[in-house]
Amino acid sequence: MKICVLVKEVPDAAVEKRIDPSTGRMDRSGERNLNPYDTHAIEAAMQLREGGALQVDEIVAVTMGPESAVRALHKAVSLGADRSLHLSDGSLAGSDVAATGYALAKALERESPDLVLLGQQSDDGECYTIGAVVADHLRMPSLTQVVKLEVDGDALRLERQAEYGYDTVRVKLPAVISVGDAINEPRYPSLKAIMGAKKKPLEMVSAVDVGIDASLVGADGSRVHCGEFKEPPAKAAGQVFEDENTDETVAKIVDWLVERKLI
Amino acid sequence: MSDVLVYVLHYDGAFNKNSLGAISEGAARAAEVGGACDAVVVGAGASLGDDLCRSLGRYGARRVFRAEGPEGLAQPVVDVMDRVISEHGHRYAIFGGGLLGFEIGAGLAARRRAGVTMEVTAVRAQDGELVADRPILGDTKISVSRYRGELGIIIGRINAFEVREVGGDQAEVVDLSVEYSPWSMQAEMVTRGEQRGADIDIEGADVLVAGGRGLGNAEGFQMAEQLAGAFGGNAAVAATRAVVDAGWYPYAAQIGQTGKTVSPKLYLAAGISGAIQHKVGMQSSENIVAINKDPNAPIFEFSDLGVVGDLNKILPKLTEAIRTRKAG
Numbered sequence: 001m002k003i004c005v006l007v008k009e010v011p012d013a014a015v016e017k018r019i020d021p022s023t024g025r026m027d028r029s030g031e032r033n034l035n036p037y038d039t040h041a042i043e044a045a046m047q048l049r050e051g052g053a054l055q056v057d058e059i060v061a062v063t064m065g066p067e068s069a070v071r072a073l074h075k076a077v078s079l080g081a082d083r084s085l086h087l088s089d090g091s092l093a094g095s096d097v098a099a100t101g102y103a104l105a106k107a108l109e110r111e112s113p114d115l116v117l118l119g120q121q122s123d124d125g126e127c128y129t130i131g132a133v134v135a136d137h138l139r140m141p142s143l144t145q146v147v148k149l150e151v152d153g154d155a156l157r158l159e160r161q162a163e164y165g166y167d168t169v170r171v172k173l174p175a176v177i178s179v180g181d182a183i184n185e186p187r188y189p190s191l192k193a194i195m196g197a198k199k200k201p202l203e204m205v206s207a208v209d210v211g212i213d214a215s216l217v218g219a220d221g222s223r224v225h226c227g228e229f230k231e232p233p234a235k236a237a238g239q240v241f242e243d244e245n246t247d248e249t250v251a252k253i254v255d256w257l258v259e260r261k262l263i
Numbered sequence: 264m265s266d267v268l269v270y271v272l273h274y275d276g277a278f279n280k281n282s283l284g285a286i287s288e289g290a291a292r293a294a295e296v297g298g299a300c301d302a303v304v305v306g307a308g309a310s311l312g313d314d315l316c317r318s319l320g321r322y323g324a325r326r327v328f329r330a331e332g333p334e335g336l337a338q339p340v341v342d343v344m345d346r347v348i349s350e351h352g353h354r355y356a357i358f359g360g361g362l363l364g365f366e367i368g369a370g371l372a373a374r375r376r377a378g379v380t381m382e383v384t385a386v387r388a389q390d391g392e393l394v395a396d397r398p399i400l401g402d403t404k405i406s407v408s409r410y411r412g413e414l415g416i417i418i419g420r421i422n423a424f425e426v427r428e429v430g431g432d433q434a435e436v437v438d439l440s441v442e443y444s445p446w447s448m449q450a451e452m453v454t455r456g457e458q459r460g461a462d463i464d465i466e467g468a469d470v471l472v473a474g475g476r477g478l479g480n481a482e483g484f485q486m487a488e489q490l491a492g493a494f495g496g497n498a499a500v501a502a503t504r505a506v507v508d509a510g511w512y513p514y515a516a517q518i519g520q521t522g523k524t525v526s527p528k529l530y531l532a533a534g535i536s537g538a539i540q541h542k543v544g545m546q547s548s549e550n551i552v553a554i555n556k557d558p559n560a561p562i563f564e565f566s567d568l569g570v571v572g573d574l575n576k577i578l579p580k581l582t583e584a585i586r587t588r589k590a591g
């Protein structure tokens with residue numbers, strides 16, 4: 001079977017995020033890296049392959065994004081993917097969640113995967129719904145925020161936390177599954193894998209190549225327009241100090257609590 | 264005419280509070296744009312009796328579309344809402360905060376080529392349309408969503424919509440028989456709502472000592488328990504999803520999006536980064552103290568007292584100091 005893992009390039013967590021005032025979009029320039037949540041999805045694919053309960057023939061990393069996004073694909077390959085597919089097209093810029101999910105689904109259709117894995121959220125857009133969009137377009141069942149994944153015959157037995165506690169759900173393949181960060185501890189790539197990543201096959205495709213309807217993507221094809229950025233109501237900033245001498249620190253905390261009659 | 268459709272989640276014979284809030288919000292906003300609010304419920308027939316469904320009228324629902332189907336899964340609900348909207352032409356769909364709402368809203372956006380906004384904190388009527396406020400960039404900015412096309416989907420942040428009783432128990436119940444998509448039937452609930460770990464009660468506590476991944480391991484929670492013990496009386500220990508998923512602490516103590524919402528007099532967060540999904544469950548606490556070794560941790564943005572330091576050094580001494588003070 002074939003597993004496709006959706007990955008994304010995001011600004012490095014250490015870089016301050018901001019909105020570009022000229023375009024009203026997230027400023028995605030600066031230091032960039034593979035979305036840390038996606039490494040759990042790659043690891044889940046690797047464990048399925050190594051677990052042996054399913055015959056995994058191929059793991060393909062798939063991304064949509066500008067040219068620079070190849071770095072995320074290289075990272076994904078260094079973590080275990082066999083090859084990658086890069087959907088890159090100027091017409092896709094400014095796509096909202098629904099349009100992005102549609103475009104990714106079109107790219108995935110070309111691969112006809114038996115399983116699509118992705119991370120629980122993207123580190124930059126604070127969005128955890130792309131899997132559900134992709135799944136509906138692919139006409140596959142889907143579950144998000146999965147923290148345990150086991151093979152159960154022709155299906156997966158999945159656990160996740162929902163509104164009322166932990167749910168266990170059996171999902172028949174093919175399926176789209178987003179995994180939570182508690183599902184595994186991603187491995188570190190070996191130096192050899194990092195060096196070899198650029199040599200693994202990488203295919204670049206355009207919107208036309210995968211049959212994307214241009215009227216459904218990009219800023220014009222998106223059905224939600226986000227703009228007019230406002231400041232949230234200001235909250236009085238709290239007091240923050242560094243612990244230099246722990247006895248003094250503790251005394252300060254205790255005084256603060258006593259002042260507020262909390263002890 | 265701009266009608267609003269709201270999905271109402273239920274479990275164990277009761278409706279979800281966030282869903283009821285979404286009806287209240289949907290009814291109030293629909294009225295401002297010349298429409299009304301309807302509800303969708305999906306479940307085993309026996310769990311959704313006539314009286315229970317009619318009671319949604321209390322929060323402002325005009326009609327309740329009831330379909331027999333699997334509970335706790337998103338895609339069957341997408342099928343039902345898709346059918347209702349294609350027949351009745353609702354202009355907006357609103358979901359109360361919760362995991363299922365995120366999944367259903369996103370699936371519905373794909374199905375009906377609609378725009379979707381999640382983590383919405385406020386909905387407003389403007390020029391005959393609904394617009395949605397969504398905090399972004401770690402809640403430092405609010406972006407305003409406007410919708411194009413036939414359907415706009417609004418997924419609320421947890422606790423964003425207040426439950427308001429505005430009517431009587433007289434919503435009209437409309438039964439639907441829906442043919443589910445094959446892929447919706449490919450998922451099957453095996454067990455639902457399992458409570459992992461001890462059944463501890465934290466909702467009534469005045470002081471909560473909350474621990475996150477920074478506690479290092481399950482044993483690290485002893486430090487939190489000792490500190491709570493030092494406060495004595497009505498103090499308890501709470502946790503983040505990260506540590507509950509890791510099995511370090513019981514689910515019953517989890518605060519946040521898929522856990523509890525609390526507002527104690529004191530919330531002392533140790534080794535917690537302050538992710539939005541955690542913040543939404545504790546931000547209305549009267550006093551928030553945070554101990555974290557990372558000066559850039561988001562929790563410092565919304566704490567009243569922040570200490571940048573190693574909790575392994577601070578917690579034991581703080582416990583000692585509070586004990587001494589109480590004894591003296």
Ligand SMILES: Cc1cc2nc3c(=O)[nH]c(=O)nc-3n(C[C@H](O)[C@H](O)[C@H](O)COP(=O)(O)OP(=O)(O)OC[C@H]3O[C@@H](n4cnc5c(N)ncnc54)[C@H](O)[C@@H]3O)c2cc1C
Nearest residue numbers: 475476477503504505519520521534535536540541556574
């Ligand atoms: C749909 C969805 C629902 C979610 N629901 C919830 C929910 O209900 N509740 C919830 O909590 N989360 C929820 N999450 C997860 C949430 O996004 C965060 O991943 C989680 O809250 C992080 O937990 P944490 O703060 O314990 O861990 P981390 O984010 O890993 O933070 C650990 C912190 O500890 C600090 N630290 C480490 N060592 C020390 C030390 N020695 N001394 C002091 N500080 C130290 C670090 O600096 C860091 O800031 C949800 C996520 C999604 C996508």
